[in-house]
Amino acid sequence: MAIIKPNNNTISAITALPAAISTGKVLQVVQTNYTTPTSMSFSAGTVTDITGVTVNITPASTSSKILVMCRVMVECASVEIDNSMIGLKRGSTEVGGVSQTGSRNYGITVFNINYYAQENSRTPETSSFQYMDSPSSTSEQTYKATFRHEGSGTLYINRTITDDSASNSERGTSNITVMEIAS
Numbered sequence: 001m002a003i004i005k006p007n008n009n010t011i012s013a014i015t016a017l018p019a020a021i022s023t024g025k026v027l028q029v030v031q032t033n034y035t036t037p038t039s040m041s042f043s044a045g046t047v048t049d050i051t052g053v054t055v056n057i058t059p060a061s062t063s064s065k066i067l068v069m070c071r072v073m074v075e076c077a078s079v080e081i082d083n084s085m086i087g088l089k090r091g092s093t094e095v096g097g098v099s100q101t102g103s104r105n106y107g108i109t110v111f112n113i114n115y116y117a118q119e120n121s122r123t124p125e126t127s128s129f130q131y132m133d134s135p136s137s138t139s140e141q142t143y144k145a146t147f148r149h150e151g152s153g154t155l156y157i158n159r160t161i162t163d164d165s166a167s168n169s170e171r172g173t174s175n176i177t178v179m180e181i182a183s
Helices: 115-120
Strands: 026-034 038-042 048-057 065-078 084-090 093-095 109-111 125-133 141-149 153-157 174-181
Touching (some): 038 048, 048 153, 048 174, 084 125, 109 125, 141 174
Antiparallel strands (some): 026 174, 038 153, 048 141, 065 125, 065 153, 065 174, 084 109, 084 141
């Protein structure tokens, strides 16, 4: 196979891409790593901000994109044992998911609450997602992970339902990371 030499240069002599190739740059990275085991109540069909899983970033340009990466460790105690949704808000506006139509449960990713986990009370789940947002603003933006469920109950973050001090009872962390990408 022949080696292609751009502009008749050796590979080691190339120090930059040609001007015609667009390259996005990461301008800043901000992360919140939430380590506190906690619990919170939620109501049927409502969007609830997940305690501690929030981050602020101030974009340098209105054309910047914000890449949001989120991972939450949660367990749920509820009268309903069905699918729940993890979503995202920018300020008070839901972003990244589909529009609600009818009585569907919606968000970015599903969080399955299985029957065994409910009965065992020692099986938290981890749910994660990525979303590229375009806030079109240079004002501070607040991104928050959200939870939606068809029933009412208690959400446990970074812990099991019982939070026993035992080798089969887990604790963990949740985090949300945002990167400003120049376009």
